[in-house]
Amino acid sequence: MIQKKDLEIVEVLLFMGEKRYRVRIKNTNIVFNVHAEDSNEAIEKTLELIQKVGLTEEALAKLRGEGTG
Numbered sequence: 001m002i003q004k005k006d007l008e009i010v011e012v013l014l015f016m017g018e019k020r021y022r023v024r025i026k027n028t029n030i031v032f033n034v035h036a037e038d039s040n041e042a043i044e045k046t047l048e049l050i051q052k053v054g055l056t057e058e059a060l061a062k063l064r065g066e067g068t069g
Contacts, residue, residue: 002050002057004043012039025050027064 002025010031011022021042024031032049036042 002047002055002060004047007043007046009039009042021046025055025060028060030055030063 010024018035023046032046034042034045
């Protein structure tokens with residue numbers, strides 16, 4: 001399961017009057033763009049999105065090329 005420690009905020013911006021956060025899964029190029037009031041909410045929303053799309057640790061390991069012999 002992907003956890004908070006696996007995420008990092010790479011950018012905070014104001015878009016059309018809303019605060020948006022770009023949150024990256026560490027050691028990947030996977031970035032989520034979420035609307036949130038603060039960084040904690042942004043991380044929580046990102047974790048929810050990751051769960052909704054079904055992204056797993058095993059899938060991330062394959063993307064990173066880990067455990068491929």
